Amino acid sequence: MTKFYVNGEPVEFRAAPDTPLLWALRDHLGLTGTKFGCGLSQCGACTVHVNGEPALACSIPVSDLQGKRVTTIEGLPANAVVKAVKGAWVDKDVVQCGYCQPGQVMAAVALLTKNKSPSDAEIDAAMDGNLCRCGTYPRIREAVKTAAAKLAGKR
Amino acid sequence: MKTTANPSRRTFLKATAALSGGLVIAFWLPGRRGLARAQGAPKAPIPPNAFLRIAKDGTVTVMVKNLEFGQGVTTALPMLVAEELECDWSRVRAELAPAAPEYAHTAFGMQMTGGSMSVGDSWTQLRTVGAQARTMLVAAAAAQWKVKPEACRAEKGFVIGPGGKKASFGSLAEAAAKLPAPEKVALKDPKQFKLIGKPTRRLDSVERIEAKTVFGLDVKRPGLHTALVAHPPVVGARVAKFDAQKVRGIAGVTHVVQTSLGVAVVAKNFWAAKKGRDALEIEWEAGPGATLSSEGLRAEYAALARQPGPMAKKAADPNAIKAAAKTVVAEYEVPFLAHAPMEPLNCTVEYRGDSAEVWCGSQFQTVDQAAAAKAMGLTPDKVTLHTMPAGGGFGRRANPASDYVVEACEIAKSVKVPVKTVWTREDDVRGGYYRPMYVHRVEAGLDAKGAIVGWNHAIVGQSIIAGTAFEPFLVKEGIDHTSVEGVSDTPYDIPNLAVTLHSPKSPVTTLWWRSVGHSHTAFVMETMIDELAAAAGEDPLAFRRKLLAKHPRVVATLDLAARKAGWGTALPQGRARGIAVHESFGSVCAQVAEVSLEKGEVKVHRVVAAFDCGLVVNPMTVEAQVQGAIAFGLSAALHSAITIKDGKVQQSNFHDYRVLRLSEMPKVEVHIVSSGADKPTGVGEPATPPIAPAVANALFALTGKRARSLPLGKTSWA
Numbered sequence: 112m113t114k115f116y117v118n119g120e121p122v123e124f125r126a127a128p129d130t131p132l133l134w135a136l137r138d139h140l141g142l143t144g145t146k147f148g149c150g151l152s153q154c155g156a157c158t159v160h161v162n163g164e165p166a167l168a169c170s171i172p173v174s175d176l177q178g179k180r181v182t183t184i185e186g187l188p189a190n191a192v193v194k195a196v197k198g199a200w201v202d203k204d205v206v207q208c209g210y211c212q213p214g215q216v217m218a219a220v221a222l223l224t225k226n227k228s229p230s231d232a233e234i235d236a237a238m239d240g241n242l243c244r245c246g247t248y249p250r251i252r253e254a255v256k257t258a259a260a261k262l263a264g265k266r
Numbered sequence: 267m268k269t270t271a272n273p274s275r276r277t278f279l280k281a282t283a284a285l286s287g288g289l290v291i292a293f294w295l296p297g298r299r300g301l302a303r304a305q306g307a308p309k310a311p312i313p314p315n316a317f318l319r320i321a322k323d324g325t326v327t328v329m330v331k332n333l334e335f336g337q338g339v340t341t342a343l344p345m346l347v348a349e350e351l352e353c354d355w356s357r358v359r360a361e362l363a364p365a366a367p368e369y370a371h372t373a374f375g376m377q378m379t380g381g382s383m384s385v386g387d388s389w390t391q392l393r394t395v396g397a398q399a400r401t402m403l404v405a406a407a408a409a410q411w412k413v414k415p416e417a418c419r420a421e422k423g424f425v426i427g428p429g430g431k432k433a434s435f436g437s438l439a440e441a442a443a444k445l446p447a448p449e450k451v452a453l454k455d456p457k458q459f460k461l462i463g464k465p466t467r468r469l470d471s472v473e474r475i476e477a478k479t480v481f482g483l484d485v486k487r488p489g490l491h492t493a494l495v496a497h498p499p500v501v502g503a504r505v506a507k508f509d510a511q512k513v514r515g516i517a518g519v520t521h522v523v524q525t526s527l528g529v530a531v532v533a534k535n536f537w538a539a540k541k542g543r544d545a546l547e548i549e550w551e552a553g554p555g556a557t558l559s560s561e562g563l564r565a566e567y568a569a570l571a572r573q574p575g576p577m578a579k580k581a582a583d584p585n586a587i588k589a590a591a592k593t594v595v596a597e598y599e600v601p602f603l604a605h606a607p608m609e610p611l612n613c614t615v616e617y618r619g620d621s622a623e624v625w626c627g628s629q630f631q632t633v634d635q636a637a638a639a640k641a642m643g644l645t646p647d648k649v650t651l652h653t654m655p656a657g658g659g660f661g662r663r664a665n666p667a668s669d670y671v672v673e674a675c676e677i678a679k680s681v682k683v684p685v686k687t688v689w690t691r692e693d694d695v696r697g698g699y700y701r702p703m704y705v706h707r708v709e710a711g712l713d714a715k716g717a718i719v720g721w722n723h724a725i726v727g728q729s730i731i732a733g734t735a736f737e738p739f740l741v742k743e744g745i746d747h748t749s750v751e752g753v754s755d756t757p758y759d760i761p762n763l764a765v766t767l768h769s770p771k772s773p774v775t776t777l778w779w780r781s782v783g784h785s786h787t788a789f790v791m792e793t794m795i796d797e798l799a800a801a802a803g804e805d806p807l808a809f810r811r812k813l814l815a816k817h818p819r820v821v822a823t824l825d826l827a828a829r830k831a832g833w834g835t836a837l838p839q840g841r842a843r844g845i846a847v848h849e850s851f852g853s854v855c856a857q858v859a860e861v862s863l864e865k866g867e868v869k870v871h872r873v874v875a876a877f878d879c880g881l882v883v884n885p886m887t888v889e890a891q892v893q894g895a896i897a898f899g900l901s902a903a904l905h906s907a908i909t910i911k912d913g914k915v916q917q918s919n920f921h922d923y924r925v926l927r928l929s930e931m932p933k934v935e936v937h938i939v940s941s942g943a944d945k946p947t948g949v950g951e952p953a954t955p956p957i958a959p960a961v962a963n964a965l966f967a968l969t970g971k972r973a974r975s976l977p978l979g980k981t982s983w984a
Contacts, residue, residue, distance in 0.1 A: 126517075126518075126535070126537075127517065127518075127537060127538070127541075130537045131537065134535060134536045134537045137484075137536070138535035138536055138537070139535070141486065143477070143480070143483075143484035143486075144476075144477025145477075146608070147483060147536075147610065147688075148608050148609075148610070148691065149920050150690055150919075151691065151920070151921065153691075153919055153920035153921055154608065154691075154920055156608060184476065184477040185476075185477060197472075197475055197476070200475050201467065201471045201472060201475065202467075204467045204471065204886050204890065205471075205475075206468055206470065206471045206474045206475065207337070207338070207890060207894055208334075208335050208336030208607075208608065208609070208655070208656065208657050208658045209336075209474030209475070209479055209655070210481060210607075210608045210609045210656075210658065211608045211657070212474050212475055212477075216475055235929040236929070238928045239929045242608065242920060242925060242927065243608070243897075244606060244607055244608050244658045244898065244901075244925060245336040245608075245894045245897075246893055246894035246896065246898055246926070247890070247893075247894065248893075248897060248926075249893050249931060249933070249934055250890065250893070251928060252928070252931075
């Protein structure tokens with residue numbers, strides 16, 4: 112059994128310990144906001160935060176999570192960074208199909224939590240692991256910059 | 267001035283208060299439903315659902331008949347209704363319609379999403395629905411106030427009458443629903459539009475961002491099991507026998523069943539099903555696909571390209587080219603391509619013996635519903651097909667063979683528990699239904715002044731359409747139109763153009779892929795035109811303009827892109843521009859790409875796109891679709907290829923089937939041509955075709971090397 116925390120709630124996971132966090136979230140906890148895209152750490156659709164760091168849920172076995180704190184898109188706190196990111200995503204009309212966007216938002220929140228004014232190169236580097244087949248990349252870049260400006264009080 | 271829509275002759279209208287105590291309008295165009303009938307769709311009377319519901323609280327719900335998979339129909343189609351309804355836009359929401367005959371395409375008689383047709387198809391239909399509902403709401407208010415309807419008007423969700431009278435749509439909906447629907451309604455002149463043409467944010471952003479949207483993969487049902495299917499490792503192979511001994515011991519696995527394509531492992535969750543499938547021992551009967559390779563196909567296709575064959579277009583004078591002062595001969599190749607939508611394929615089925623429910627992100631509801639019914643031994647009316655929002659599709663979810671739907675139905679019928687099939691990314695990349703591989707051979711002749719005198723164009727590649735229900739409509743005298751579109755109907759004034767098509771068969775399954783035939787024909791046409799411009803010693807833009815004199819719309823679009831890109835102005839050392847223009851799906855897109863080489867790798871810095879898509883409904887969506895179509899096209903232009911060796915697909919996931927990443931995305935500037943058109947043309951696809959040739963032409967300008975095969979990344983540019 113592995114004990115860890117998901118969105119602040121304690122979880123005692125008794126199914127196969129090699130179950131990837133992605134499928135523990137989706138199939139066992141009913142949290143389907145974390146998306147399956149590749150299962151191979153290639154696309155970022157399953158981006159969550161583990162102890163505050165961005166992580167790919169498809170490639171972390173539950174057995175590695177003993178005592179750790181997992182945050183999913185459903186459990187993001189309503190803090191300034193999260194509000195700025197979600198607000199910028201709506202303002203810039205980023206969404207197309209929307210399937211990769213929870214992962215994109217998780218990656219952007221992780222970036223802006225650590226770095227309030229990322230350069231263009233830092234944005235590209237931080238968001239490069241999150242694929243989008245619809246091609247929302249230009250608006251993702253704009254939205255991250257908009258959120259950063261908001262956080263810097265520049266609006 | 268108003269234009270009048272007269273739907274009365276072919277239109278059956280029905281208003282009923284059956285749903286949610288509000289106004290429900292059903293609108294139906296009977297008599298053009300040939301394909302739906304042919305495939306066994308029920309002829310039952312129209313069911314009590316519709317395009318529009320107005321609830322007592324004033325919420326306006328528009329039923330969207332198309333699949334939402336990124337193209338923005340759940341915003342654009344409600345805009346059409348709202349424009350005429352005069353409702354409060356902030357109270358509008360969209361719902362995806364299930365499979366039902368009244369949601370058929372108005373001309374094709376089947377419910378479908380494709381061909382960049384969604385907005386155009388609903389253009390008159392949904393504005394009419396909005397105008398009818400508005401007329402009924404006004405009539406209901408007028409009756410209540412005992413005044414003439416002409417004395418009342420609708421505005422922002424209210425009917426306003428004489429003497430300051432005011433009633434909300436919600437309060438009037440029930441009474442309005444009891445009135446007869448007007449047969450004739452006047453539709454606004456485009457000059458009167460308040461919403462159409464205005465940049466409008468998507469209605470579904472917040473639910474998508476907060477992950478509240480239920481995609482097909484997210485469907486939850488009581489007792490739902492997950493199934494993974496082992497598909498043939500060799501193209502076209504079949505199961506000879508299998509041993510499930512090692513599978514049965516895996517906790518959570520409940521069933522192992524053979525399907526028409528492979529062997530399914532059903533389990534209580536994904537991970538158990540995955541482990542179970544990994545433990546399966548299957549002996550495959552390889553069949554003729556065992557020796558198949560892309561290399562072999564290339565040689566076969568190149569040989570065929572030199573043979574006579576069915577002609578899509580004949581030259582007025584086939585001998586004219588023989589008198590050419592200069593002849594350019596080039597052979598082109600493009601690979602098989604997977605669609606690789608972010609949401610892997612999936613389908614949920616509950617089979618109940620005499621009926622069934624299916625949940626999937628279908629681009630082909632009518633076809634999938636009929637196929638599901640057939641697979642379960644039911645009639646289509648016994649199968650409810652819920653259209654789920656899809657995480658991309660690009661054509662993969664519009665399969666005439668309904669492969670992934672049929673497979674899920676076979677499993678559900680066999681195991682008799684609710685089942686969701688999930689394709690892994692490897693299943694998707696290796697699962698067939700690719701954009702076909704093509705070889706083109708072009709022989710073009712110029713006279714001494716650099717004018718084209720003849721053009722022999724041979725295209726070789728599998729037919730997407732042959733063997734499907736679409737064959738009678740799209741294949742004529744051996745010519746699959748989707749294989750030659752963009753060549754045989756080119757707007758360029760090319761004297762003595764001859765187009766030959768060979769459509770060899772292979773065990774590889776093929777399918778349309780965003781922009782269909784244009785995905786390869788634009789690359790060939792636009793790089794060849796560029797090559798001829800160079801051979802004639804002319805500027806690529808000027809050379810094109812001369813050949814397009816009879817097509818002012820194409821010239822205007824080309825000119826706009828060139829002007830905005832600074833065509834002809836100096837660039838920093840190591841950078842070059844390339845230009846391309848292509849007409850598809852009723853629209854024209856021109857692009858100028860700016861490239862450089864960084865450590866031998868192609869880097870695209872900037873793309874300036876000009877786009878004429880007729881009347882623009884939502885400029886914000888149009889810009890997004892052009893950006894997205896360029897990203898999609900750039901993936902294939904630079905990186906993506908499915909190759910086959912010994913019958914096996916050599917790629918498996920995003921590490922070897924590469925698609926564009928954010929750091930590779932160029933700056934994209936989108937300029938919409940204000941054409942004054944009175945109706946919308948295609949938006950989702952037409953910006954994909956020009957990007958590969960624009961980049962290839964820029965690489966020629968930079969290096970002097972001509973790219974004649976895709977992806978460009980496999981050519982050594984250094």
